[in-house]
Amino acid sequence: MAKFGGNEFTGFSVPLVFIDRYFLLEPTDPPLMSVFVLVNGKPEFEVLKNKAVGTSVSDAITTPPGIVTVSDKATQRFLYKVRPASETSVTFGKLDGEEVTAQITDKKIQVGGIKIQNNTFSGVMAGVVVDATGGVGIGARLPQAVVDLLRAS
Numbered sequence: 001m002a003k004f005g006g007n008e009f010t011g012f013s014v015p016l017v018f019i020d021r022y023f024l025l026e027p028t029d030p031p032l033m034s035v036f037v038l039v040n041g042k043p044e045f046e047v048l049k050n051k052a053v054g055t056s057v058s059d060a061i062t063t064p065p066g067i068v069t070v071s072d073k074a075t076q077r078f079l080y081k082v083r084p085a086s087e088t089s090v091t092f093g094k095l096d097g098e099e100v101t102a103q104i105t106d107k108k109i110q111v112g113g114i115k116i117q118n119n120t121f122s123g124v125m126a127g128v129v130v131d132a133t134g135g136v137g138i139g140a141r142l143p144q145a146v147v148d149l150l151r152a153s
Contacts, residue, residue, distance in 0.1 A: 006107045006117040007127060014142060014150075015109055015127040016102060018080060018092050021046065022126075022146055025088065025104060033082050033090075035070070043149050046070050050084040092130050100134040111136050 009015070016023035026032040026049070035047040037055060044055035052060035052068045058079065060070045069081040083089040090102040103110045108117035111128050114136050121127055121139060129137040142150075 007109060008120045009125075009127065010120065010122040014125075014146075015104055016090060016111075017126045017129040017140065017142075018090075019130075019132050021080070022142075023082075023090065030085055031088050031104070033084050033088055035080075035082065038143070038145055041145055047082055050082070092134070094134045095132045098134065100130060100136075102128070102130070114138070 007015070014022050015025055021035050021037045024034045024036075026034070032049045033047060034045060034049055036043040036045045037057065039055060039057055044057070045053045046055055046058050046060050047053060047068050047070070050066065050068070052062040052070075054060040054070075056073070058070050058073050060068055062068050067081055067083050070079045071077060072079055078093040080090060080092045083091075088104045090104075092100045092102065094100060100112050108115050109127055110116075111130055112134065114128070116128065116138060126140045126142055127138070129140040131137075
C-alpha cells in the first residue's frame with residue numbers, strides 16, 4: 001500500500017498516466033518520480049528517480065534546477081516535464097500546443113480543475129489518466145503488461 005496526495009493505492013502505486021506513460025512516485029522525502037513507457041511490450045524509463053534517462057522513443061533532459069523535460073524523439077514535440085519537490089508538479093503538453101498541469105502533494109492529486117483526495121484505489125488501478133487532448137479520467141485499469149511489470153518489481 002502507498003499513499004499519495006491523501007489517496008491510498010493498494011496493490012499498485014500509479015498516481016498518473018499520460019499517453020501510455022506511467023508515473024510512479026516513491027513516497028520518500030523528497031518524493032522520487034520515475035516514468036516509463038512500454039516500447040514493443042517492454043518498459044523503458046524516461047525518468048528514473050527524478051533523473052532524465054530518455055528512451056528509444058523519447059529524449060529527456062534535466063535543467064540545472066532539476067526539472068526534467070521529455071519530448072518525442074521523432075517529432076521533437078514536447079510531451080511533459082516533471083518538477084520534483086515536496087509538491088511534485090507535472091506539466092503535460094496537449095496536441096493543440098497548450099499545457100495541462102498536475103500536482104501531487106501530501107493532501108491531493110490535482111489535474112487541471114479536477115482534484116482527488118482521500119480516495120482508495122485498489123488492485124489494477126491508476127489514479128488519474130490524462131490523454132493527449134488534456135481530457136482527464138479517474139480510476140482507470142492498467143494494461144496487463146504494466147500489471148505484470150509492477151508485480152515483478
